[in-house]
Amino acid sequence: MKWEVVIGLEVHAQLATQSKIFSGAATAYGALPNTQACAIDLGMPGVLPVLNEEALHMALKFGLAVNAHLSHESVFARKNYFYPDLPKGYQISQYEIPVVGRGHLDITLDDGTVKRIGITRAHLEEDAGKSLHEDFQGMTGIDLNRAGTPLLEIVSEPDMRSSNEAVAYLKTLHTLVRYLGICDGNMQEGSFRCDANVSVRLKGAEKLGTRCELKNINSFRFVERAINYEVERQIDVLENGGTIAQETRLYDADANTTRTMRSKEEANDYRYFPDPDLLPVCVNEELIARIKTTLPELPQEKRDRFMQHYGLNAYDANVLSSARELAQYFEAVVDVGVDPKLSANWVMGELLAALNKENLAIDESPIPPAALGQLLQRITDNTISGKIAKTVFAHMWLNEGSADEIIEKQGLKQVTDTGAIEKIIDEIIANNPQQLADYKGGKEKLFAFFVGQAMKATQGKANPQQLNDLLKEKLQKA
Amino acid sequence: MMIHTLAEYQKQLLAKKISSLELTQFFLDKMAQHNALNSFITVCAETAKAQAIHADELRAQGKAGPLTGLPFAHKDIFCTRGIKTTCGSKMLDNFIAPYSATVTEKLDDAGMVLLGKTNMDEFAMGSSNENSFYGVVHNPWDTRCVPGGSSGGSAAAVASRIVPAASGTDTGGSIRQPAAFCGITGLKPTYGRISRYGMIAFASSLDQAGPMTQTAEDAALLLNAMAGFDVRDSTSLNVPVPDYTATLNDSLQGLRIGIVPSFFGDGLNSEIGAAIDNAKSVLEKLGAQCVEIELPHHELAIPTYYVVASAECSSNLARYDGVRYGYRAAQPVDLMDLYKRSRSEAFGQEVKRRIMMGTYVLSSGYYDAYYLKAQKARRLISEDFKAAFKNVDVILSPTTPDVAFKIAEKTHDPVKMYLSDIYTIAVNLAGLPAINIPCGFSGQLPIGMQLIGNHLTEARLLNIAHQFQQHSDHHQKVPMMESSS
Numbered sequence: 001m002k003w004e005v006v007i008g009l010e011v012h013a014q015l016a017t018q019s020k021i022f023s024g025a026a027t028a029y030g031a032l033p034n035t036q037a038c039a040i041d042l043g044m045p046g047v048l049p050v051l052n053e054e055a056l057h058m059a060l061k062f063g064l065a066v067n068a069h070l071s072h073e074s075v076f077a078r079k080n081y082f083y084p085d086l087p088k089g090y091q092i093s094q095y096e097i098p099v100v101g102r103g104h105l106d107i108t109l110d111d112g113t114v115k116r117i118g119i120t121r122a123h124l125e126e127d128a129g130k131s132l133h134e135d136f137q138g139m140t141g142i143d144l145n146r147a148g149t150p151l152l153e154i155v156s157e158p159d160m161r162s163s164n165e166a167v168a169y170l171k172t173l174h175t176l177v178r179y180l181g182i183c184d185g186n187m188q189e190g191s192f193r194c195d196a197n198v199s200v201r202l203k204g205a206e207k208l209g210t211r212c213e214l215k216n217i218n219s220f221r222f223v224e225r226a227i228n229y230e231v232e233r234q235i236d237v238l239e240n241g242g243t244i245a246q247e248t249r250l251y252d253a254d255a256n257t258t259r260t261m262r263s264k265e266e267a268n269d270y271r272y273f274p275d276p277d278l279l280p281v282c283v284n285e286e287l288i289a290r291i292k293t294t295l296p297e298l299p300q301e302k303r304d305r306f307m308q309h310y311g312l313n314a315y316d317a318n319v320l321s322s323a324r325e326l327a328q329y330f331e332a333v334v335d336v337g338v339d340p341k342l343s344a345n346w347v348m349g350e351l352l353a354a355l356n357k358e359n360l361a362i363d364e365s366p367i368p369p370a371a372l373g374q375l376l377q378r379i380t381d382n383t384i385s386g387k388i389a390k391t392v393f394a395h396m397w398l399n400e401g402s403a404d405e406i407i408e409k410q411g412l413k414q415v416t417d418t419g420a421i422e423k424i425i426d427e428i429i430a431n432n433p434q435q436l437a438d439y440k441g442g443k444e445k446l447f448a449f450f451v452g453q454a455m456k457a458t459q460g461k462a463n464p465q466q467l468n469d470l471l472k473e474k475l476q477k478a
Numbered sequence: 479m480m481i482h483t484l485a486e487y488q489k490q491l492l493a494k495k496i497s498s499l500e501l502t503q504f505f506l507d508k509m510a511q512h513n514a515l516n517s518f519i520t521v522c523a524e525t526a527k528a529q530a531i532h533a534d535e536l537r538a539q540g541k542a543g544p545l546t547g548l549p550f551a552h553k554d555i556f557c558t559r560g561i562k563t564t565c566g567s568k569m570l571d572n573f574i575a576p577y578s579a580t581v582t583e584k585l586d587d588a589g590m591v592l593l594g595k596t597n598m599d600e601f602a603m604g605s606s607n608e609n610s611f612y613g614v615v616h617n618p619w620d621t622r623c624v625p626g627g628s629s630g631g632s633a634a635a636v637a638s639r640i641v642p643a644a645s646g647t648d649t650g651g652s653i654r655q656p657a658a659f660c661g662i663t664g665l666k667p668t669y670g671r672i673s674r675y676g677m678i679a680f681a682s683s684l685d686q687a688g689p690m691t692q693t694a695e696d697a698a699l700l701l702n703a704m705a706g707f708d709v710r711d712s713t714s715l716n717v718p719v720p721d722y723t724a725t726l727n728d729s730l731q732g733l734r735i736g737i738v739p740s741f742f743g744d745g746l747n748s749e750i751g752a753a754i755d756n757a758k759s760v761l762e763k764l765g766a767q768c769v770e771i772e773l774p775h776h777e778l779a780i781p782t783y784y785v786v787a788s789a790e791c792s793s794n795l796a797r798y799d800g801v802r803y804g805y806r807a808a809q810p811v812d813l814m815d816l817y818k819r820s821r822s823e824a825f826g827q828e829v830k831r832r833i834m835m836g837t838y839v840l841s842s843g844y845y846d847a848y849y850l851k852a853q854k855a856r857r858l859i860s861e862d863f864k865a866a867f868k869n870v871d872v873i874l875s876p877t878t879p880d881v882a883f884k885i886a887e888k889t890h891d892p893v894k895m896y897l898s899d900i901y902t903i904a905v906n907l908a909g910l911p912a913i914n915i916p917c918g919f920s921g922q923l924p925i926g927m928q929l930i931g932n933h934l935t936e937a938r939l940l941n942i943a944h945q946f947q948q949h950s951d952h953h954q955k956v957p958m959m960e961s962s963s
Contacts, residue, residue, distance in 0.1 A: 039575075039576065039577050042802055042803075043797040043802070044575065044576075044577070044797075044803070045557065045563070045565065045570065045573065045575070045678040045679075045797070046555075046556075046557050046563075046575070046579060046674075046675065046676040046677050046678040046679060047577070047675065047676065048674060048675050048710060048711050048712065048713075049712070050709065050710060050711075050712050051712065078793050080792075080793050080796060080840070082796065082799060082817055084799075084801050084813065087797060087801075087802060088796065088797045089793070089795075089796020089797050089799060090793050090796055140813075142801065142802075269841055269842050271792075271793070271837065271840035271841060271842070271845075272840075273789060273793070273840055273845070273849060276681075276682035276683035276713070276790055277679075277682050277712065277713065278712050278713075279712050279713060
């Protein structure tokens with residue numbers, strides 16, 4: 001392919017503060033319309049904004065996590081435009097001097113290589129309200145609950161070269177903001193929104209092509225699809241001798257297309273100027289040092305540690321470090337004294353499957369990590385087999401008791417008494433002379449038949465290893 | 479001598495010679511009697527009486543503070559919970575704030591009785607009070623003249639003694655100029671000394687509330703209650719508030735007063751120059767010495783002001799869009815129609831002019847040439863003052879180039895109107911405190927002089943003004959008025 005794709009992403013992460021960025025109103029999602037909008041959010045006459053320090057601290061946390069330059073003095077500006085859900089007629093945002101300057105984020109591509117994506121800047125701003133066009137008979141309803149919710153707009157460099165890279169960046173960023181505890185990452189509720197700037201150029205060309213901004217791509221899947229569609233569209237236009245017009249395009253998920261929303265000519269003149277109601281935001285070394293102490297272990301650090309310390313492979317380490325709560329759960333299981341690889345297998349396998357099935361988050365798991373740890377210990381100490389453990393797990397999931405209680409109550413304890421197992425094996429051999437003869441005659445596959453019979457006879461409770469060893473021995477002698 | 483001032487009423491209340499209710503009724507009657515001045519947009523007779531009764535109860539219980547039971551008026555720019563706040567505009571003719579301005583709360587908490595809300599130029603834009611949706615206010619010294627603006631209603635009401643004191647706001651001279659035109663004392667404090675929360679914004683980096691009173695002593699009493707840091711206003715100053723009455727009688731011995739010779743040139747009414755000369759000699763007798771200084775960039779003040787103030791106002795007034803509160807055009811056909819007609823029908827001419835100027839200077843391609851350049855000029859103006867205050871304690875200047883002009887005289891010429899603020903505007907750009915003090919008459923019209931101080935020197939300005947008033951009687955003169963009923 002002779003074309004090179006160039007992508008830069010703008011992500012709006014809603015900061016997980018209790019109250020709004022410039023007022024004391026709550027930020028909780030889903031309240032009745034206009035019940036979480038105070039006089040300041042409504043843009044009433046004479047009211048003034050006061051910066052929520054928590055929002056600033058969260059922005060700084062992010063800045064530190066992406067090794068960014070942090071401005072000692074950043075400035076809030078007014079972005080002026082009229083819209084019914086923009087109560088003041090301007091949005092308070094940061095323009096010339098954002099709180100977070102240049103930084104970077106490393107992403108791991110499918111082939112395992114690491115690519116560094118530049119972060120141009122991240123700035124604080126307030127969200128607008130919502131216009132509701134349904135249910136009002138040709139009129140528009142305005143819900144200002146969201147107005148004034150703090151956002152961190154994270155702007156990347158045009159460093160991505162495919163939709164895959166864009167999704168990898170977005171996922172890495174998504175993991176990071178949740179790790180930092182600054183954003184809940186809920187894409188459906190709009191807590192983590194993404195716009196993509198997409199252009200194409202001939203390979204080797206230095207100058208960037210004309211870009212289009214894609215909006216309304218609020219899932220990882222849509223990001224990928226919208227970019228792919230847009231790239232094809234642009235290449236198509238160019239190969240047919242056309243030119244790309246700089247514009248904002250809306251992604252239509254149902255039709256999987258993008259269409260013009262507004263052209264560059266239609267773009268607003270936002271008349272930015274420093275907001276005289278807010279002083280420049282001063283950040284000193286002391287504050288930065290204090291925020292630094294609140295930084296958690298970051299996803300990449302955690303992944304590396306999981307590989308080195310627990311001997312996990314890259315895939316497992318990646319999955320288990322993809323969310324802070326999941327990593328915490330995993331480590332809590334290991335802390336009980338369980339082998340890390342066994343813990344990883346169970347957390348990623350049985351546990352995640354059960355959680356997904358019921359659409360539960362890891363911290364909503366009916367089985368706490370210590371309880372799972374106990375179950376896995378029973379495998380390690382040969383009390384039960386892995387197979388029986390799955391049965392016990394299913395009972396634990398239904399809150400029927402601890403692993404030990406269930407094993408005891410249901411008599412699931414593994415049979416490790418050599419005499420008992422030998423007795424069963426002897427009976428089976430005696431009852432299946434034909435199979436024995438065939439086995440002896442070279443049909444070694446029949447070994448599994450004898451194992452199955454033995455397991456059946458012990459209701460699966462025979463220690464598999466022990467059973468194997470004894471069976472081999474007996475068959476040889478028989 | 480008749481008693482008129484807050485300080486004197488304070489003594490009467492303290493001695494229980496009069497009740498707050500009697501005082502309140504007395505002023506409500508006077509307001510009704512002189513309503514032809516048109517100095518009020520809203521009269522709060524019932525709530526005022528209730529407040530007065532409550533104040534009298536507090537006093538009976540021994541819980542009265544220094545201002546408890548004293549009546550006053552608010553400029554209609556301060557939000558008052560439950561009472562209409564119009565800002566002089568048709569846009570807010572139906573607006574009742576569900577909250578109070580910090581200043582409103584503070585004076586309320588101090589136990590003061592709110593008599594009413596005074597008339598003003600629409601959104602505080604104007605120098606004559608002719609831009610009010612509620613009509614012109616008449617100057618009580620000559621009802622054919624304007625009272626000045628934008629705090630014209632407050633100035634006229636205090637001058638005519640139909641209220642003992644009032645609040646005002648000053649963005650480019652809106653306290654001092656009407657105070658000069660009406661012969662009263664008006665203090666614009668340092669930017670940030672008084673909270674702007676709930677005070678309807680005109681130009682946020684310039685707006686400042688202040689007291690409009692008969693005397694410097696009254697201004698000190700009111701400022702004591704109005705000033706202070708407010709967590710709801712990020713630009714308010716977190717600096718302790720002194721007792722402004724405590725230093726009123728300090729000596730002026732050794733006070734260095736700066737005089738800018740170019741202020742006293744051709745553009746100035748010579749009678750104002752002469753009155754200030756007289757005031758100078760009064761101050762010199764009290765121990766002050768006058769020093770000539772220069773403010774080299776002063777001529778930049780008016781153009782700078784009209785860029786900065788217009789830019790900020792164009793953005794501050796964007797919220798009046800007919801969507802959530804205030805005026806909404808009837809039967810809009812679509813969103814654009816709703817915006818355009820609501821704003822066209824409810825804003826007056828001067829407000830529209832400034833919104834357009836402000837939108838223009840902030841537009842891409844013009845921003846650097848106007849807004850950024852104005853910010854640079856603003857710094858130069860501030861630095862001039864900074865340099866001057868290395869050599870002098872205060873600067874004495876005229877407040878206005880002329881005395882009150884006739885109603886309609888300048889309405890056709892906005893630039894001429896803007897020039898009437900030539901002595902006051904630089905002070906706002908530099909964020910400094912300044913006070914107007916009556917210092918004479920030209921015919922029957924009052925003359926004011928302005929004392930400008932360095933940041934946070936309100937106490938010194940009030941001290942000088944008080945000492946001057948102890949040795950002059952211009953502030954005690956009361957206009958002869960016919961009652962209108």
